[in-house]
Amino acid sequence: METLGERFQRETKYSRKGRPPATRVLSHPEEFKAYPQAPRFPLPPPGEEPGPGIWQVMGARRSVRDFSPQAITLGALARLLWSVGGVREKRWGFLFRIVPSAGALYPVETYVMVNRVEGLDRGLYHLHVPTFSLELVKEGDHSRTLVRAALGQEMVATCGVAFIWTAVIDRCRVKYGERAFRYIYLDAGHVGQNLYLAATSLGLGCCTIGAFFDDEVNQVLGVDGLEEAVLYLGVVGIPA
Ligand SMILES: Cc1cc2nc3c(=O)[nH]c(=O)nc-3n(C[C@H](O)[C@H](O)[C@H](O)COP(=O)(O)O)c2cc1C
Numbered sequence: 001m002e003t004l005g006e007r008f009q010r011e012t013k014y015s016r017k018g019r020p021p022a023t024r025v026l027s028h029p030e031e032f033k034a035y036p037q038a039p040r041f042p043l044p045p046p047g048e049e050p051g052p053g054i055w056q057v058m059g060a061r062r063s064v065r066d067f068s069p070q071a072i073t074l075g076a077l078a079r080l081l082w083s084v085g086g087v088r089e090k091r092w093g094f095l096f097r098i099v100p101s102a103g104a105l106y107p108v109e110t111y112v113m114v115n116r117v118e119g120l121d122r123g124l125y126h127l128h129v130p131t132f133s134l135e136l137v138k139e140g141d142h143s144r145t146l147v148r149a150a151l152g153q154e155m156v157a158t159c160g161v162a163f164i165w166t167a168v169i170d171r172c173r174v175k176y177g178e179r180a181f182r183y184i185y186l187d188a189g190h191v192g193q194n195l196y197l198a199a200t201s202l203g204l205g206c207c208t209i210g211a212f213f214d215d216e217v218n219q220v221l222g223v224d225g226l227e228e229a230v231l232y233l234g235v236v237g238i239p240a
Contacts, residue, residue: 008178008181011178012177012178012179012181012182014179019177019179020177020178020179023173023177023178025170025173025174027170027227028170028174029168029170029171029227031095031106031171032128032129032130033109033126033128033168033228034128034135035126035128035135035137038126038135038136038137039135039136040128040131040133040134040135040136041120041125041133041134041135041136042131042132042133043074043077043078043081043082043132043133043134044074044075044078045078045082045132046078046079046082046086051201051202052201054197057197057200057201058197060200061196061197061200062200063196063206063207063208064205064206064207064237064239065155065205065207065235066155066158066205066239066240067155067158067159067160067205067235067237067238067239067240068237068238068239068240069116069158070116070160070238071116071117071118071160072116072117072118072160072161072204072236072237072238073117073118073119074117074118074119074120076202076204077112077114077117077120077160077161078132079198079202080161080163080195080198080199080202080204080236081110081112081127081132081134082098082132082198083098083099083194083195083197083198084098084099084110084127084163084165084191084194084195084198085097085098085099085110085127085129085191086098086132087129087130087132095129095130097129098194099187099190099191099194100187100190101183101187101190102172102176102180102183102186102187103172103175103176103183105171105172105175106129106171106187107167107168107169107171107172107180107183107184107187108165108166108167108184108187108188108191108231109126109127109165109166109167109168109228110126110127110163110164110165110191111124111125111126111127111137111163111164111165111166111221112124112125112127112134112161112162112163112164113125113142113143113146113156113161113162113164114160114161115141115143115157115158115159115160115161115162116160116161116237117160117161120134121139122139122140122141123136123137123138123139123140123142124136124137124138124142124220124221125137137221137222138220138222142220143156143157143162144157145216145220146162146164146217146220148213148216149212149213149216149217149220150209150211150212150213150217150233151211151212151213153209153211155207155235155237156209156233156235158237159235159236159237160204160236160237160238161235161236161237162233162234162235162236163195163233163234163235163236164217164220164221164230164233165188165191165192165230165231165232165233165234166218166221166223166228166229166230166231167184167187167188167228167229167231168227168228169181169184169226169227169228169229170227172184172187184231185231188231188232191232192208192232192234195208195234195236196208196234199236204236204237204238204239205236205237205238205239206234206235206236207234207235208232208233208234209232209233209234209235210232210233212230212233214229214230217230217233218230
């Protein structure tokens, strides 16, 4: 009997006989998500800083799960955010980003749960891409809820900052139908690797997380899990 995964692979295949049929689209989402009522905190743009070269960074990257209680700097957080959601250039009226994305549709949204960052209160923030600023979605300490949602992985609370990536599914599905799910997961992989490399380059530790209770993470963020759903997490802090 064909499994769900095998059926997904088959039904989303491009083949010489045809492409996957167009599917139900729930909405025509905006190019960027925004929280217009939320307080907004502009981030310092990344400057030209000397650092290790790309080959050294790739060779040094590893998953780090133990963190010191020391806060990371706002400058470091800004660089990390730029590595996952920064804009590279404006071309043909579109904002092209640091990370690649199928069809330049950028379905991945970035949220951060700030535990310990100098100059930024604890809380849950959303990255507003066009202004490179953080929008405060929920004040306060949500680390215990997120640890529980991440199957009890304590590094979610001991890190300086936890990244949470969601996808606005129809941003990609309007073009690619159900094949969009493949591209969304691939996009998320690029984002996660950039976080690893940026953290390594800054001398910080990073670990990405795929093990979580989806509904619980969606609930923390206040997203419905259908039009917008959690994809992936990543934690960063000063290595212990
Ligand atoms: C998609 C994905 C999901 C992962 N989920 C978790 C996780 O939930 N918890 C964890 O401790 N590590 C997680 N990791 C990290 C892997 O365990 C780690 O990359 C692997 O053991 C190789 O070690 P390295 O990253 O140090 O090279 C995940 C990595 C990836 C790419």
